[in-house]
Structure formats: structure tokens, C-alpha cells
Amino acid sequence: MNLKNILEAFRKKGHRLTKTRKAMVRVFLHNNRPLSAADINSRLEHLAVTVNKTTIYREIDFLKKERFIREIELGDGMKRYELWPDDHHHHLICVxxxxxxxxxxxxxxVNEEKKISEKNNFMIMEHSLKFFGLCAKCQ
Amino acid sequence: MNLKNILEAFRKKGHRLTKTRKAMVRVFLHNNRPLSAADINSRLEHLAVTVNKTTIYREIDFLKKERFIREIELGDGMKRYELWPDDHHHHLICVxxxxxxxxxxxxxxVNEEKKISEKNNFMIMEHSLKFFGLCAKCQ
DNA sequence: CTTGCAAATGCAACTCAGTTGCATTATTAT
DNA sequence: ATAATAATGCAACTGAGTTGCATTTGCAAG
Known part of the structure; x- marks a missing residue:
């Protein structure tokens, strides 16, 4: 899963390799954790790539559709995006x-989901689990 | 936990029993599930109580401080509020x-939290768990 | 009941994340 | 080199929630 392969895959599907696209893929590969639109923007500035916020949001949409990233909510009124996960994982959020x-x-x-599904006649498709507390530095 | 007792407790603490306050407590008691500010507003209109949105948000803050309600995030860009829970519970959200x-x-x-705390040197204070899927009606 | 005062309210204007319409620019296949 | 269209920038917008400030209201004390 390196930059070149990903970009080549996009190009083969008929998508263009613009400076924004290349830089944003790079940003996500080099920051393996949830980033907000503002985070992305400041990382782009580090790479000397200046883009309009509309472009950032549109590129986020593109990368979501391509299943390169996914959107998550951490509850602070700002959407975050992270690399599409291979593994099943959750988040520790320092308050x-x-x-x-x-x-x-x-x-x-898995066992809990089975019980809950049956008891409530609710077909569970996915779940979101977040732990709030104090990280090593902040304790 | 009825309307009169709750209002009386507020009054004893020196808070006023305004029509908004009385109506909002009533709304939460009669709708035991997460409500958005907009939901609250439409329930108030049902009770023939017209209030400015600022007042609704300020009353939400008041009821949160009083630990009568708590704020939750369901991930649709709108905060929700529910009666302060006696029990530990989570949510099934129909997509x-x-x-x-x-x-x-x-x-x-509880066991998982212990393991996670130790492994990551993270002091867990609380967690949020949501299940997304299809309710009985929508399957 | 009247009065005084702080709590509560309404209003208008604001913030901030995210979106939309449209004219312009840039990437890529030919 | 060029044409087609994907991607971009810009300005104006949306919608949830907030703020400052002048006005109203609940309620306790007289």
C-alpha cells in the first residue's frame, strides 16, 4: 500500500492525478490517524500545497468513494477521516x-451483537466504540 | 421521578419555574429517547409553547448542568439530549x-476496559457504543 | 399587593464546518 | 497540439449552535 500504487490505481480507473490528490494521499499515508479537514489543510501547507477548502472537501468525498479513507465522528463537532482500515479497530480519545x-x-x-440482534429484532450492520479518558501524557 | 418533584427540586435550589423550563422537563419525561434541539422545539409547539431557539439552547445547558439530561452524539451532525440515565445503556440507530x-x-x-487501559497506559473514564443497522420496521 | 432584583428571554448578528453554482483551469487520451 | 471533461477557485450560501445586549418575568421580602 504505497503512494505510487495507489495513485496508479486511481489513474487506471480514469481519475486524474492532480497535485491536491497526490498530496492528500501522501498526507493520509504519512499520518495514520483520524484527521479533520483543518488538519488536512495544515498538512498540505507543510507540503507547500495551497488549496481551497472546497477542494479539500471534494477530495475527501472522492477518497471516501474510492474507499481509501472513511469518515468517523469523535463527538467534537468536526468530522474526521482515517485510512480505510484493514483491521477492525476503535479509538482512545484523550479528553x-x-x-x-x-x-x-x-x-x-460478536457475541454481544448476536444477543442484541435477537433480543431487539434489530439487524446490526456495524458498531462504533470510543473510549474517553486520559492518555499517558495527560494523566 | 415525576414532573412536580423535579420542578420543586429546581425551585428549592433557587431556579425559576418558567413556562419554558416546565414545558421542557415535561417533554423529556414524556419522550424517553434522544431528542435534538429541533425535536424539542416541535414538541414544545405541540404544547403551545413558543420559544426562541436561543432559549432552547440555554435551557438545554441548564438541564445538563442540573444533570437532568445528558448530551450524546449519534453522528448525524446534530447533538441529541436524553434523560440522565440511571442505568448504563447504549443505542441502536436505524440507518x-x-x-x-x-x-x-x-x-x-469492564474486562475489556481493564485490558485496554493496561496495554495502552490510557485511563479510561467512559465509553460510547453505538450499533448501526436496521430496526424491525425497516428490515 | 407592590416592589426590587437577578434570572430568564428575545432578537439580531455572529461563528464555524461544510455545501453549492458557476465560470475557469488543468490533466489526459487521441 | 487539441478537445473533452475532471478538477479547481471563488463567492455566496446553509444549518447548528453561540453571543451581546436590552427587555421581561418569577419570586422573595416588605
């Missing part, structure tokens, strides 16, 4: 410094 | 009709 850490959870909640 | 159902989960994730 002090707002840092976010991803944690693996193999076979997470 | 089709957006209805929300509360479900009990006694001793939910």
Missing part, C-alpha cells in the same frame, strides 16, 4: 489533549 | 429511518 489513538479489537463484540 | 432505541448493557466492557 485533555484531544489526541486519538487507534486500538485493535479482534472478534470485538 | 434507514434514524430512529434510536436505548438498550441496557450491565457490566458492559
Amino acid at each position: 485533555e489533549c484531544n489526541s486519538v489513538k487507534c486500538i485493535d479489537m479482534e472478534h470485538c463484540l | 434507514e429511518c434514524n430512529s434510536v432505541k436505548c438498550i441496557d448493557m450491565e457490566h458492559c466492557l
Whole structure:
């Protein structure tokens, strides 16, 4: 999963390799954690790539449709985006410094989901689990 | 936990019993599930109580401070509020009709939290768990 | 009942994340 | 080199929620 392969795959599907697209893919590959639109913008500025916010949102939409990233909500009124996960994982959110850490959870909640589905006649498609607390630095 | 007792408790603490306050407490008691500011407004109109949105938000803040309600995020860009829970519970959210159902989960994730805390040196204070899928009606 | 005062309210104008319409620019296949 | 159209920039907008400030109202004390 490197920059060149991803961009080549996009190009083969008929999508153009613009400076915004290349830079944003790079940003996500080099920052493996949830980023807000504002985070993305400041990372782009670091790469000397100046883009309009509309373009950032449109590129986010594109990368979501391509399943390169996915959208998550951490509850602070701002959407975040992270690399499309290979593994099933959740998030540790520090209430002090707002840092976010991803944690693996193999076979997470499968038994619980089965029980809940049956009891409530609700067909569970996915779940979202977040832990709020204090990270190592902020304790 | 009835209307009169709650209002009396507020009055004893020196808070005023305005028509907005009385109506909003009533709305939450009669709608035991997460409501958005817009939901609250339409319920108030049903009770023939017309209030400015600023007042609704300020009353939400008041009821949050009083721990009569709490704020939750369901991920649709709008905050929701529900009666302050006695029990530990989570939510089933229908991706089709957006209805929300509360479900009990006694001793939910306690063992997992212990493991996660130790492994990541993260002091967990609370967690949020949501199940997305199809409710009985929408399947 | 009247009065005084702080709590509560309404209004208008604002913030901030995200969206839309439209004219312009740039990438790519030929 | 060129044409087609994907991508961009800009300005104006939306919608949830907030703020400052002048006005109204609930309620306790006289």
C-alpha cells in the first residue's frame, strides 16, 4: 500500500492525478490517524500545497468513494477521516489533549451483537466504540 | 421521578419555574429517547409553547448542568439530549429511518476496559457504543 | 399587593464546518 | 497540439449552535 500504487490505481480507473490528490494521499499515508479537514489543510501547507477548502472537501468525498479513507465522528463537532482500515479497530480519545489513538479489537463484540440482534429484532450492520479518558501524557 | 418533584427540586435550589423550563422537563419525561434541539422545539409547539431557539439552547445547558439530561452524539451532525440515565445503556440507530432505541448493557466492557487501559497506559473514564443497522420496521 | 432584583428571554448578528453554482483551469487520451 | 471533461477557485450560501445586549418575568421580602 504505497503512494505510487495507489495513485496508479486511481489513474487506471480514469481519475486524474492532480497535485491536491497526490498530496492528500501522501498526507493520509504519512499520518495514520483520524484527521479533520483543518488538519488536512495544515498538512498540505507543510507540503507547500495551497488549496481551497472546497477542494479539500471534494477530495475527501472522492477518497471516501474510492474507499481509501472513511469518515468517523469523535463527538467534537468536526468530522474526521482515517485510512480505510484493514483491521477492525476503535479509538482512545484523550479528553485533555484531544489526541486519538487507534486500538485493535479482534472478534470485538460478536457475541454481544448476536444477543442484541435477537433480543431487539434489530439487524446490526456495524458498531462504533470510543473510549474517553486520559492518555499517558495527560494523566 | 415525576414532573412536580423535579420542578420543586429546581425551585428549592433557587431556579425559576418558567413556562419554558416546565414545558421542557415535561417533554423529556414524556419522550424517553434522544431528542435534538429541533425535536424539542416541535414538541414544545405541540404544547403551545413558543420559544426562541436561543432559549432552547440555554435551557438545554441548564438541564445538563442540573444533570437532568445528558448530551450524546449519534453522528448525524446534530447533538441529541436524553434523560440522565440511571442505568448504563447504549443505542441502536436505524440507518434507514434514524430512529434510536436505548438498550441496557450491565457490566458492559469492564474486562475489556481493564485490558485496554493496561496495554495502552490510557485511563479510561467512559465509553460510547453505538450499533448501526436496521430496526424491525425497516428490515 | 407592590416592589426590587437577578434570572430568564428575545432578537439580531455572529461563528464555524461544510455545501453549492458557476465560470475557469488543468490533466489526459487521441 | 487539441478537445473533452475532471478538477479547481471563488463567492455566496446553509444549518447548528453561540453571543451581546436590552427587555421581561418569577419570586422573595416588605
